[in-house]
Amino acid sequence: MNVKQYDMVEFSVEDAPSVAEFWQGEERVRAESFLKAKGDYAVRFMPDALGEWRYRIGEKEGSFGCVPDEGVHGRVQEKGTHFCYEDGTPFYPFGTTCYAWTSQEDALVEETIFTLKTAPFNKIRMCIFPKHMPYNHNEPPYFPFEKDEKGEWDMEKPDFRYWDRLDRCLSALREMNIEADIILFHPYDRWGFSRLGMEKNLQYLRYAVARLSAYRNVWWSLANEYEMVTALSLDDWDTIGRFIAEKDAYHHLIGVHDWVCPFPKKKWLTHASIQSGEVRRVAAWKKEYGIPVIIDEFGYEGDLPFGWGNLSAFEFINRAWSIAAVGGYATHGETFHREDEVLWWAKGGKLYGKAPERFAYLKSVIEEVGALEPVSALPQDPNGNDGNDWVRKLVEGFPVREQWQMELCFAEFYGRNEGHRILYLGRQCARYLELALPEKGEYRVEVIDSWEMTRRTAYEAACGKVRVELPAKEGMALLVTRLSGENL
Amino acid sequence: MNVKQYDMVEFSVEDAPSVAEFWQGEERVRAESFLKAKGDYAVRFMPDALGEWRYRIGEKEGSFGCVPDEGVHGRVQEKGTHFCYEDGTPFYPFGTTCYAWTSQEDALVEETIFTLKTAPFNKIRMCIFPKHMPYNHNEPPYFPFEKDEKGEWDMEKPDFRYWDRLDRCLSALREMNIEADIILFHPYDRWGFSRLGMEKNLQYLRYAVARLSAYRNVWWSLANEYEMVTALSLDDWDTIGRFIAEKDAYHHLIGVHDWVCPFPKKKWLTHASIQSGEVRRVAAWKKEYGIPVIIDEFGYEGDLPFGWGNLSAFEFINRAWSIAAVGGYATHGETFHREDEVLWWAKGGKLYGKAPERFAYLKSVIEEVGALEPVSALPQDPNGNDGNDWVRKLVEGFPVREQWQMELCFAEFYGRNEGHRILYLGRQCARYLELALPEKGEYRVEVIDSWEMTRRTAYEAACGKVRVELPAKEGMALLVTRLSGENL
Structure with a gap:
C-alpha cells in the first residue's frame, strides 16, 4: 500500500479503543483510535516522511510506503512571526470566517464550498459546535454528540452524521489548500456546549484530536472569544491548551481568539489570534508575543446594526492593509443583512461584498513582497x-x-524585509511624501491604490532621498523594491 | 463719559508704571498700566456691570457710566463641562486655528479677517510669538519685543507696531464675536522666544495681561504643545498658570494645549485643551476633568506629507461629529499644500477645504440641540x-x-440632554438600528447625513422601541427630540 505524503490514511480497528503506533527510523507517532461508526473504531495517520512506515495497531502490525504528492507542502507551522509549510514554502494567511458553516443544511454547505473555490481565502475560521446569536436561530441538522437518557450531552456518543460531514468539509478544504482553523469552544450557545464541564470538555477534545489531527490543514483555535466562555477560567484554557499540545502528535497550530483581551502568551500558543479593530497595535503585539499575529477579527464588511459587523468595504480593506503592512495577518468576514439570515460570517453561502477582490489584491502584493517586519516609528525604537x-x-x-x-x-503602517518596504498611508491624504532610500543602489518605487487595485511606478530605479507625488486620497501605499544595492 | 458694557476703555497714564483701580459697589478691579508707546503708559478696563464706575489711576480719580450694548454677552466662562457667556447665553466653541496670522504682512492679515467674516468659527487659536516650521520660513514683519544692546530680547521694549496690530486683530475678532484663544508660548521657534527664561517669561506675561485682558474675547492658552517647550517644566507651567490667574482681573479662560499628554488638572485650568485624534476618549476625559473638553487639534483637513495635516474632509468631519456627539468641542484647522506657503492653519488667508461648511452644519445642529453629556457605553456605567x-x-x-x-x-458617540439624544455612527454602515425611547411620550427621530448636511424625519412622534432604517453608509447620525413625555 502507498500513501501520499501529508495525506491521511485510516485503519479500521475492530476491537475496543486502542492506541496505534507508526514509525519510520527515529520518528514514532502515537495515534488514539476513535469511534467512527456504531461499534467501529478507527485510527488515522498522516505520514510526513517519504519511504516505508511501519505500524502497530493493537495486535496487528504492518507497513506502507509514503510517496510524494506534487504541490502538497505539508502542515503550516509558525516560523518567527510568520508561517511556512513543512517544506519551507511560505504561508501568508488570508483567512475568512464562517463560524457555523458545518452546522447548516447540505445544500448550503455545498454552496459554501463552491464559493470558496474561487475566493482568495487560504484559511477559514469554523466552529465545531453550532452557533446561537442574531441571524443564527436555526437548529443545526446534527449535533456533534447525542444526549444520554438524562438529556445531557454524552461525549461517548458522537453523532457520526455530524463528524462524517465534518470529514467531508475538511477534505474539501484540504483539496482547496484552505487551512481549517477549527474553533473548539465558543460562547454563543443555547444548547449547553459552552458549559459541559472540564471532564466532558476533555472527552470531546480527545475525540476531536483523534479524529481530526491527521488532516494536514487543521489548526486548533481553542476558543472564539475565550473571555466570554464564562464557564472556563484562564487555568482551564491552559489545561485545554496543554491537553491539545500533548495529544496532537502533529503539533498543529494552536491559537485562542479573544473578545477584547488578547490571550496571554503560553508555551503551547503558536500564534496570537486577536480580535481588535485597533490595528495600530499590531507592530507592538508582534514584538510582545514574538510569534505570528493574526488579527482574526477586526470588524466585518457589512451593514448590521452592530459595530462589529458594519464596516464599509473601504474601512475593511484599510484595516487589512494596515495589519499586513507591518507583517501581521488579517482575516476576512462578511455580514450583510439578509432576510433569509444566511450571512457568510456564520453560515457561508455566497459573498456579496466589495472587500474580497481587494483582499485578494492585497494577498497578491504580500505574496510578491514576502514576510514583513515593522519599521519602528520614532518613539518605539x-x-x-x-x-x-x-x-x-x-x-x-x-x-x-x-x-x-x-x-x-x-x-505607522510601515514594514520591511531585505528586498522591500511597504508604507501604507491609511486615511492620510498626502499630496507627496519624501522617502529616504539607501544612498547607493537601485530601488523601484511604486504607488499602490489599495481600493482601485492599481500600481504606478514613480521611480524605475531611484536611490537616496526621493519625493513621491501622491494623489492626496485615502488608501494609498508606497512599495519600494530593491533591484540592486543595500538591503532595505 | 459712557462706556458700553463689556467694551474696553483705555486711559493714558502720563507717568511711570502705575496701578489703577476701578470700582462699583462691592466690585473692585485692579489694572496695571503698560507701555503703550514710547514713554506713554496706558491702563485698560472692561466694565461688566451697568451704571456708574469710579476709578483711581495714580493720583487721578474719575468716573464713567456703563451702558448696555445690544447683542453683546460678555466674557465666555466655563460652566460644568460646557461654556456660556456672562449673561448666561450658551457658547459652543467651534474654533479654528491660524497660529501665526498676526505675524504676517498686513494684506494677509486683512484677508484672514475677511475670510473669518463669513466662516463659521467663533474661536481662533493664535500665537503671540512667530512660528518656525515647515511652510513657515518667512520672518514676521514685527516681533513682540525688541532686542537689547547684547542682542537679547528685551521685555521692557515692546515693539509697539506688533502690539498695535494685535490690538486691531483682537478688536476685529471681538467685532465678529470670535474668541481669541491666545497662545502664550510654543515650541516652533528659531528666534529664542521659547527659551527666554522664567524671569523674562513673567515680564512678558505681565505686559500681555495688562494690555490684552480688557478684551472680553480673550482666552489664555498657556502653550501650544506644552511638552515640546522643553525649557519649561510642569512646575514652570503651574507658575505661569497661577501668575495669569492672579494677574488677570477678568478671569479669562485658561487652557494648555498638549502634544500627546493632556495637561494635568489644575485649579486655574478652566478647560482641557487637548491634541488627540483618539476621539473615543472624549467622554472619558469629560468625566476625568469635570471641566469642558475642547479637542483643539485632532488632525487638520489637508494634504501635507505629515500625519497631523492630511485628513480628508470626510475624516475631519467624522472626528468633529464624534467629539461633538458626546459633548466635547472640536477645533478646525486646514493644511492644503501651497507653493506660496500660505496655509490657513498657520498664516490665515483663504479657506479651500470641504470641511468648513460641514463644520458649520454641525454647529447649527449643536446650537439647536444644546449642551450634551455622554451616554455611557456599557462597561463604563x-x-x-x-x-x-x-x-x-x-x-x-x-x-x-x-x-x-x-x-x-x-x-459610542452618543450624547444626551433632557430634550435630545444624538447617536453619531461614525464609520459604522448600519442598514438599520433599534432605539429604545421612553415608553410614553412623543419623540421625533431624525436621520442626519453629516456629509450631505441633510436630515430626514424617520418618526414624527414615536415612543418605545423603534427600528430606524438607515442608508448603510458612513457619517450618519440619529437625532431624537422630545416633543412631550419623559426626558431623554
Missing part, C-alpha cells in the same frame, strides 16, 4: 540610535496610559 | 444598573492596558 532620545525621555515622564497612547500616536 | 455587571467583573481581571482598551472598544 529601542536602540536610541535615531537621534530622538529627547522624545523617549519626554515620554518617560508621562503617565503610563499616555506612554501607551504614544505608541498609537506614532504607529 | 459606574452605577451597575445596566444588568451587565458580569462585563465589569470580567474586565477587572484584565491587565490595566486592556481595561483601558475596553473603554475605547465600547466607546
